[in-house]
Amino acid sequence: MPELPEVETVKRGLNRLAQGICVKDVTVTWPAIVQISDELTDFRQAMRGQTLQDVERRGKFLIFNWSDVIWVSHLRMEGKYLLPEHKEVVDKYTHVILELEDGRDLRYRDVRKFGRIKCYPKQQKEAAINALHLGPEPQEVTGEELFNAFQRTKRAIKPCLLDQHIIAGIGNIYADEILWESQIHPETLAANLSEAQCVQLAAAMATIIKRAIEKGGTTVRTYTNALGENGHYQDELKVYGREGLPCARCHNTIEKIKVAQRGTHFCPYCQRIGE
Structure with missing residues (x-):
């Protein structure tokens, strides 16, 4: 399971490669991976047109800051985010695909399907992170x-x-x-x-x-x-x-x-x- 250093490295890579991407369309092939708050009725509808502002990390969680929504994502055992060209073949372990305006995809790949992407309206960001009940970061704790x-x-x-x-x-x-x-x-x-x-x-x-x-x-x-x-x-x-x-x-x-x-x-x- 990816721990803090691995998740931090993924965060930095996504900020380098994906900051500013705009979502054109969305495909979800394993619906259990995606969870949405009560205020959002449809993940695909909520994500179309969203621009990624940046990605943060809290503990082992990735926090995606989109235009109007946030994701709280946990990779669990084998989750990965990839940014291939849209034309590249999608394998059977890729379960969430965001087609982007620039001709690439943001894909979530997870062999064991344990990872989760929880989507919230942006105004619920603080409450969503607080609900994780996480302790201090190991680099900061005394x-x-x-x-x-x-x-x-x-x-x-x-x-x-x-x-x-x-x-x-x-x-x-x-x-x-x-x-x-x-x-x-x-x-x-x-x-x-x-x-x-x-x-x-x-x-x-x-x-x-x-x-x-x-x-x-x-x-x-x-x-x-x-x-x-x-x-x-x-x-x-x-x-x-x-x-x-x-x-x-x-x-x-x-x-x-x-x-x-x-x-x-x-x-x-x-x-x-x-x-």
Whole structure:
């Protein structure tokens, strides 16, 4: 699933390639992907003639700002936005097609059909984003904020990092990397972390997310950006996907366990529980 760095990279690509596009016609081949608010009666009708002003991001969500409407879009597992020429063949995994005035299409492609595009009148933008109940961004959250949030839970730190209400944008890959960088065992109770550890955790979040964005995100399965390019942060991963290999810090063996039903990679020597 694309996490914050991947979604940020897609956002930047769309702003580079699609800003100012005008919609001529709309085709939806899998209606469940598109959801509209009660004030809009028809997605196709609402989108014809719309011009894309820009794309923003909040957590793992893309916010498309059109002339009169907004989209709140989540890519889920394998969603992609592409901008091919209109004449190019449409494959069976492309489910939303916006034919553009400039001869291109904006296409939403999703092999597993899990992604969603929610369309709202523009005046509902703030309410629509607030309804997501997202926590602060990992590049902005402070150690003090983390410490206070963790005092209200009895969960381990790993699922807390994945909880979008606590911190917006972190998924399984970056949670493992952040905990390795912070030398915190993923099963450590979040409420047991000291203020100093929370400060260290916040710093690791900011550093890793920033670096991953600079590298265009992580491609471990099918992720590509709006240009169809892979990310490159997978070349810098320290623990994720490295079970059985030596830790980059202490050279002991990386292990993989389940934490809150999620595969979790860590170094049992560097990340000792209770330390």
